Amino acid sequence: MIFLALTLPACALTPALSFVTVDTPVPVSAKDSRKDGVLRDKDGRPVRHALLGQVLPEFRAKALDGRTVSSADLAGQWTVLAAWGVWCHDSRNDADYIDALAKAVGAENDIEFLSVHVPFSAEHTDIAYRDYGSVEGYFEAREVSWATIIDEDASIRERLQIKWTPSYLVIGPDLMVRAFRTDFSVADEGAVATFLEDVKRLAIEG
Numbered sequence: 001m002i003f004l005a006l007t008l009p010a011c012a013l014t015p016a017l018s019f020v021t022v023d024t025p026v027p028v029s030a031k032d033s034r035k036d037g038v039l040r041d042k043d044g045r046p047v048r049h050a051l052l053g054q055v056l057p058e059f060r061a062k063a064l065d066g067r068t069v070s071s072a073d074l075a076g077q078w079t080v081l082a083a084w085g086v087w088c089h090d091s092r093n094d095a096d097y098i099d100a101l102a103k104a105v106g107a108e109n110d111i112e113f114l115s116v117h118v119p120f121s122a123e124h125t126d127i128a129y130r131d132y133g134s135v136e137g138y139f140e141a142r143e144v145s146w147a148t149i150i151d152e153d154a155s156i157r158e159r160l161q162i163k164w165t166p167s168y169l170v171i172g173p174d175l176m177v178r179a180f181r182t183d184f185s186v187a188d189e190g191a192v193a194t195f196l197e198d199v200k201r202l203a204i205e206g
Contacts, residue, residue, distance in 0.1 A: 102146035
């Protein structure tokens with residue numbers, strides 16, 4: 001079985017932009033290197049997200065605990081939404097960071113955390129979980145766990161315009177996408193704490 005080795009960039013050494021909002025300037029070095037209309041850094045990470053400043057598209061999916069979760073459920077609160085996948089090397093590198101972020105957000109009274117497990121594409125759903133078989137299998141093997149809904153067919157990935165996994169979106173109470181970043185694993189040790197402080201600052205500023 002081939003795991004998309006030719007299409008997925010290796011984990012890079014250049015830190016990702018830490019907290020991108022509508023007002024964040026685009027780095028002059030960013031290029032549309034894949035000719036897909038997405039400006040990226042030299043390692044292929046998007047430097048912005050297409051939905052910044054826009055209302056979160058509608059979606060609905062099953063959570064690991066059996067609940068059905070929809071985008072409408074996020075209204076009225078600040079939410080950190082993480083898009084990741086077991087199949088993805090960079091997502092697996094970020095697993096401890098996602099776990100730490102979910103726990104840190106859980107300690108806050110006015111911010112929620114939700115993740116969506118996305119496949120690489122609709123054509124690659126059969127390898128979405130690698131040898132783990134499921135998200136639950138991965139969580140058990142890694143001894144981590146966080147709130148997760150499952151994108152079975154990459155439709156949520158497409159609606160959220162995810163161009164890099166892992167990606168993190170900050171959603172406002174009005175369901176507007178307010179901020180974005182990619183991998184924590186290529187940042188410094190305090191990246192999760194800094195990110196959460198930025199989310200809280202954004203919430204205070206409204």
